[in-house]
Amino acid sequence: MSRSRSQSTEDTDLAIAEPQFNFPSDSWWFPASEKEYRKGIDAVDRYFTRLIDKDNADTQFYARADNLNAWLGLVNKRLGSLAQRLSASVGEYRYNTDLAGDRAARQATPGRGASVVAETPWLQIDDVFYEARGSTWALMHFLRAVRVDFAGVLEDKNAEASMDQIIRSLEQSQRPVWSPVVLNGDGFGLLANHSLTMASYIARANAAIIELRRLLSEG
Numbered sequence: 777m778s779r780s781r782s783q784s785t786e787d788t789d790l791a792i793a794e795p796q797f798n799f800p801s802d803s804w805w806f807p808a809s810e811k812e813y814r815k816g817i818d819a820v821d822r823y824f825t826r827l828i829d830k831d832n833a834d835t836q837f838y839a840r841a842d843n844l845n846a847w848l849g850l851v852n853k854r855l856g857s858l859a860q861r862l863s864a865s866v867g868e869y870r871y872n873t874d875l876a877g878d879r880a881a882r883q884a885t886p887g888r889g890a891s892v893v894a895e896t897p898w899l900q901i902d903d904v905f906y907e908a909r910g911s912t913w914a915l916m917h918f919l920r921a922v923r924v925d926f927a928g929v930l931e932d933k934n935a936e937a938s939m940d941q942i943i944r945s946l947e948q949s950q951r952p953v954w955s956p957v958v959l960n961g962d963g964f965g966l967l968a969n970h971s972l973t974m975a976s977y978i979a980r981a982n983a984a985i986i987e988l989r990r991l992l993s994e995g
Contacts, residue, residue, distance in 0.1 A: 777837050777838060778790055778835070779838070780836070780838050780840070787835065789820065789823040790819070790823055792815070792819040793815075793816040793820045793823070797816045799813065823835065839925055839929055840929065841929050841932075841933065841993075844926050845989050845993055848989050849989065851985060852986060854911070855912075855981060855985070856982055858908045858911060858912075858975075859975045859978045859979050861896060861904050861908070862904060862905065862908055862971040862972065862974050863972065863975045865896050865901055865960050865969060865971035865972065866895075866962060866963060866969065866971075866972065867895030867896075896971075898960075901960050902958040904971065905974060908949075908974050908975075908978065909950070909974065912946045912949045912950070912978060912981075913950055915946060916946040916950070919939065923936075923939055923940075929992075933992055935988055935991045939988060942981050942984045942985055945977050945978075945981035946981050948977045949974055949978065953970065955970070958970045
């Protein structure tokens with residue numbers, strides 16, 4: 777968002793902040809994760825301080841359709857990965873589509889056959905569920921901010937309703953979990969499957985993001 781074009785120079789503080797926020801969350805000592813995140817927060821604060829300085833023309837935030845579209849592309853991939861991991865809670869055979877759509881495509885190592893088994897280990901079911909729940913909670917707040925910062929872009933593309941639908945789907949993913957444990961019943965079994973329910977909300981949000989990206993690029 778701080779760059780007008782792909783060939784423009786990146787902001788120095790944001791270049792520092794991005795890898796700090798990608799630091800592993802389970803580092804308890806030398807260095808602690810919290811210290812690395814704090815470095816990222818401090819770098820973003822410096823960017824914000826420069827951003828509100830009217831005499832500093834070198835620090836910018838560009839509310840452009842192409843910038844928003846590029847960021848939503850990253851969100852699209854992230855949500856798609858979460859939905860796949862959540863859906864694997866019940867275990868299923870999936871067709872291998874790694875090279876689908878390109879006859880000339882190749883991969884570095886031998887393929888896994890025509891079908892692959894996707895199943896989340898039983899002890900990791902709740903880990904994946906709450907990772908998805910936390911990710912969608914954070915994304916929901918990002919999109920609410922985008923709704924404000926890119927209001928002009930969304931209005932020009934007549935895409936306000938699409939953005940609101942994405943936010944609403946993510947809000948549904950934050951509904952209270954009344955069960956004391958994350959249930960992992962079969963899709964149409966007697967017990968609920970919280971992972972599949974979360975995956976459905978994420979899939980709905982992701983489908984709306986794909987539609988929003990189309991509006992931003994073609995609308």
